[in-house]
Amino acid sequence: MKPIGMGSVVLFLSVLVLAACTPKAELTLQDAWARPGLKSGNSAIYFEVQNPLDEEDLLLKADCPAAVSTELHMSMMDASGNMMMQPQENVPIPAQSQVSFKPGGLHVMLIGLTQDLNVGDTLALTLTFQNAGTLQLEVPVKTP
Numbered sequence: 001m002k003p004i005g006m007g008s009v010v011l012f013l014s015v016l017v018l019a020a021c022t023p024k025a026e027l028t029l030q031d032a033w034a035r036p037g038l039k040s041g042n043s044a045i046y047f048e049v050q051n052p053l054d055e056e057d058l059l060l061k062a063d064c065p066a067a068v069s070t071e072l073h074m075s076m077m078d079a080s081g082n083m084m085m086q087p088q089e090n091v092p093i094p095a096q097s098q099v100s101f102k103p104g105g106l107h108v109m110l111i112g113l114t115q116d117l118n119v120g121d122t123l124a125l126t127l128t129f130q131n132a133g134t135l136q137l138e139v140p141v142k143t144p
């Protein structure tokens with residue numbers, strides 16, 4: 001019998017590691033972007049949350065170091081037809097569904113920018129969910 005080469009051992013171990021890391025269903029975030037803005041002004045971040053799980057999750061808060069305060073907002077039309085923004089205590093992400101944060105609807109509001117946001121810049125955003133815990137993402141600044 002021929003001795004097993006080191007290469008075969010490494011390959012065998014790699015297969016084991018891959019098998020152990022089979023992706024499990026979890027909350028995912030995609031298509032994040034932020035509006036350009038000027039220092040001490042406001043801006044907003046948009047993204048999509050996908051929840052493939054059988055259980056509802058709840059977005060509890062958002063944090064971004066590029067703003068003095070970061071809030072969860074919903075844009076809506078008031079009785080006289082003016083757009084207004086309503087702070088949200090939290091945002092439910094229903095089981096097996098997708099929630100879009102987009103212009104004219106849900107958004108992460110950046111209040112009091114600590115820097116200019118120019119196209120090409122990247123912001124760090126931290127989202128805290130009740131079940132999924134803390135998720136971090138890199139958000140590129142883009143023109144709408």
Ligand SMILES: [Cu+2]
Pocket residue numbers: 044073074085107108109
């Ligand atoms: Cu807002």
